[in-house]
Amino acid sequence: MANTTLDNLKHLTNEFFAMHWNSECLKSEFPEWSDIYQFEGSLPNYDKQGVYAFVKSGEVTYIGVGASSNGTGPYAGHGLGKRFQAYSKVENGRHTPSDPRLIDAGSMITIGFEPKHAYLAYALEMYLVGKIETEHNVNRPNK
Numbered sequence: 001m002a003n004t005t006l007d008n009l010k011h012l013t014n015e016f017f018a019m020h021w022n023s024e025c026l027k028s029e030f031p032e033w034s035d036i037y038q039f040e041g042s043l044p045n046y047d048k049q050g051v052y053a054f055v056k057s058g059e060v061t062y063i064g065v066g067a068s069s070n071g072t073g074p075y076a077g078h079g080l081g082k083r084f085q086a087y088s089k090v091e092n093g094r095h096t097p098s099d100p101r102l103i104d105a106g107s108m109i110t111i112g113f114e115p116k117h118a119y120l121a122y123a124l125e126m127y128l129v130g131k132i133e134t135e136h137n138v139n140r141p142n143k
Contacts, residue, residue, distance in 0.1 A: 066084065
């Protein structure tokens with residue numbers, strides 16, 4: 001099985017950006033993964049489109065993309081926040097996971113893109129899913 005550690009996820013993300021991000025041309029550095037989120041406060045990058053990973057004891061168990069641009073008004077481009085709503089509910093002012101995979105993992109991380117670069121979220125997710133055989137991703141490129 002491929003290396004499912006959080007460190008490997010970050011290494012592969014850097015590898016992806018080395019091939020697909022020109023900081024000089026874009027005049028910005030590539031985005032980075034958030035800190036571990038354990039459902040206190042707002043989801044990191046809730047207001048961006050991007051990629052998320054469920055993390056259990058330092059191991060990545062699932063990788064997904066939240067990059068829908070269907071939101072309107074103040075929620076336009078909130079792909080990660082919208083996707084997270086499918087995995088959780090709010091109870092007593094706290095996000096509580098409702099998806100069994102996220103309940104099992106107990107935490108997650110996100111990486112968010114500015115709107116003009118959000119298309120890269122789909123490519124990053126496909127790249128990572130193709131390189132890391134997580135417990136819960138079943139649709140892998142090249143399989």
